[in-house]
Amino acid sequence: MTDVAVVGGGLAGLVAAGRLAEAGARVELFERRETLGGRVRSTHDGRYTFDRGFQVLFTAYPAARRELDLDRLDLREFPPGAIICRPGERSTLSDPLRDPGAAVETLLNRDVRLADKLRLFRLQRDLEGRSERELFAGEDGSIREFLADYGFSRAFVENFAEPFYGGVTLDRSLGSSAAVFRYTFRCLSEGAIAVPAAGMSAIPEQLARRAERADATLHTEMPVTAVEPTAADPRTGSVTLTLDGVSGTRTFDACVVATNPKAATELTDVATPDETRGCTTAYYSLPAHKDLRTGGRILLNAADERPNEVVPLSAVAPEYAPEDRRLLSATWLGIPDADDAELAEEARGALSDWFPEHRFDELEHEHTSRVEFAQFDQPPGFRDRLPGPREPAGPVYLAGDYTGWSSIHAALDSGGHAAGAVLDEQGV
Numbered sequence: 001m002t003d004v005a006v007v008g009g010g011l012a013g014l015v016a017a018g019r020l021a022e023a024g025a026r027v028e029l030f031e032r033r034e035t036l037g038g039r040v041r042s043t044h045d046g047r048y049t050f051d052r053g054f055q056v057l058f059t060a061y062p063a064a065r066r067e068l069d070l071d072r073l074d075l076r077e078f079p080p081g082a083i084i085c086r087p088g089e090r091s092t093l094s095d096p097l098r099d100p101g102a103a104v105e106t107l108l109n110r111d112v113r114l115a116d117k118l119r120l121f122r123l124q125r126d127l128e129g130r131s132e133r134e135l136f137a138g139e140d141g142s143i144r145e146f147l148a149d150y151g152f153s154r155a156f157v158e159n160f161a162e163p164f165y166g167g168v169t170l171d172r173s174l175g176s177s178a179a180v181f182r183y184t185f186r187c188l189s190e191g192a193i194a195v196p197a198a199g200m201s202a203i204p205e206q207l208a209r210r211a212e213r214a215d216a217t218l219h220t221e222m223p224v225t226a227v228e229p230t231a232a233d234p235r236t237g238s239v240t241l242t243l244d245g246v247s248g249t250r251t252f253d254a255c256v257v258a259t260n261p262k263a264a265t266e267l268t269d270v271a272t273p274d275e276t277r278g279c280t281t282a283y284y285s286l287p288a289h290k291d292l293r294t295g296g297r298i299l300l301n302a303a304d305e306r307p308n309e310v311v312p313l314s315a316v317a318p319e320y321a322p323e324d325r326r327l328l329s330a331t332w333l334g335i336p337d338a339d340d341a342e343l344a345e346e347a348r349g350a351l352s353d354w355f356p357e358h359r360f361d362e363l364e365h366e367h368t369s370r371v372e373f374a375q376f377d378q379p380p381g382f383r384d385r386l387p388g389p390r391e392p393a394g395p396v397y398l399a400g401d402y403t404g405w406s407s408i409h410a411a412l413d414s415g416g417h418a419a420g421a422v423l424d425e426q427g428v
């Protein structure tokens with residue numbers, strides 16, 4: 001039987017561990033933190049669920065459909081589109097085909113002109129059914145350049161694309177790769193964005209159960225400090241892992257390094273993206289009677305980026321809050337130099353501007369996640385510089401979003417690719 005170590009218990013490592021164990025390998029996964037899930041984690045304080053930063057699952061991600069049992073995640077889907085907000089004004093932009101209830105509002109929306117709405121339909125048709133390879137192929141440019149070349153107006157870019165895709169890529173300048181925009185736009189046209197009723201951590205929990213059912217052993221609080229192949233040839237060598245603290249070294253037939261990019265470089269010497277993007281998400285509650293009538297749509301800040309977006313979370317996932325309260329999240333791009341009270345003032349100010357008919361003095365701060373590393377930077381052409389799973393010498397394989405693009409899809413997909421490469425070269 002082949003002994004395989006997996007280093008890192010994020011989505012990529014959990015998929016790799018599950019796939020390898022299901023194929024018959026003897027698998028041990030080592031995660032340095034006390035919980036699995038990596039960047040996808042949630043905390044529950046008995047009343048509320050707080051994801052570690054606002055993040056969502058795109059149900060059209062092919063790897064999500066392949067690796068996850070979506071029905072069992074009990075997904076709560078956001079309605080398509082968003083509400084564009086600025087002081088004294090709100091306007092709904094939806095997809096009339098998928099959300100007929102919002103068709104009239106969308107057609108009357110003055111922030112996004114009819115010509116831009118028609119361009120959105122044309123873009124949907126142009127990207128329909130295209131594979132990941134096709135969407136990422138060819139000359140790359142920035143999202144801003146792509147939208148301008150496609151003919152979208154400046155108003156569309158400022159009112160919708162900057163806050164919406166600024167939120168998706170954590171880069172409101174829209175300087176990120178247009179390929180990431182095309183892929184996520186396609187997924188948004190073909191599926192929903194959603195959170196599991198029990199919080200985003202239900203995703204790694206499901207993967208962990210799958211791996212354990214196949215007899216993988218998942219260790220937490222066990223950092224790996226060195227991964228050393230005994231030979232360059234993957235078929236003849238083995239690999240020695242140094243485990244932090246009392247555990248010493250262990251030898252395996254193969255090792256999948258499924259850490260974050262910085263740790264992967266430290267363990268394997270393979271270059272990975274070193275520029276990162278972070279965000280800060282603060283959670284606020286309101287009394288249940290305070291209904292903002294958003295229909296669960298994301299509120300985009302078209303005026304400035306403080307905060308970039310506000311999400312009526314419990315309007316979509318009532319399980320995130322107790323019955324007597326509503327839960328909202330507000331996300332700032334990067335790590336602002338402001339404390340929780342100052343952020344709460346900014347959120348209260350933005351909401352009061354957007355909803356002048358409501359008062360927000362009952363808005364209570366519940367929790368803040370300051371996430372230094374959420375995604376790696378994805379400038380145009382970034383894919384050309386990413387490592388493949390077989391880049392390290394010997395029987396060492398890479399998995400992680402940094403082998404594809406910074407997303408749940410790429411993380412899940414990379415775990416499958418790395419497991420496939422191990423099975424091809426090592427057998428079971």
Ligand SMILES: Cc1cc2nc3c(=O)[nH]c(=O)nc-3n(C[C@H](O)[C@H](O)[C@H](O)COP(=O)(O)OP(=O)(O)OC[C@H]3O[C@@H](n4cnc5c(N)ncnc54)[C@H](O)[C@@H]3O)c2cc1C
Nearest residue numbers: 008010011012032038039053055056224400401407408411
């Ligand atoms: C706030 C936020 C918002 C996001 N929004 C979205 C979104 O809406 N949609 C989307 O698709 N994606 C989103 N993402 C990105 C997505 O979450 C990540 O791309 C994905 O989770 C990466 O998974 P991974 O397994 O590749 O890496 P990670 O999740 O980083 O997992 C790596 C694991 O390796 C462990 N590790 C590191 N070093 C060692 C070591 N030496 N020994 C043992 N273990 C080690 C780490 O502790 C970690 O658990 C978001 C991320 C964040 C944080």
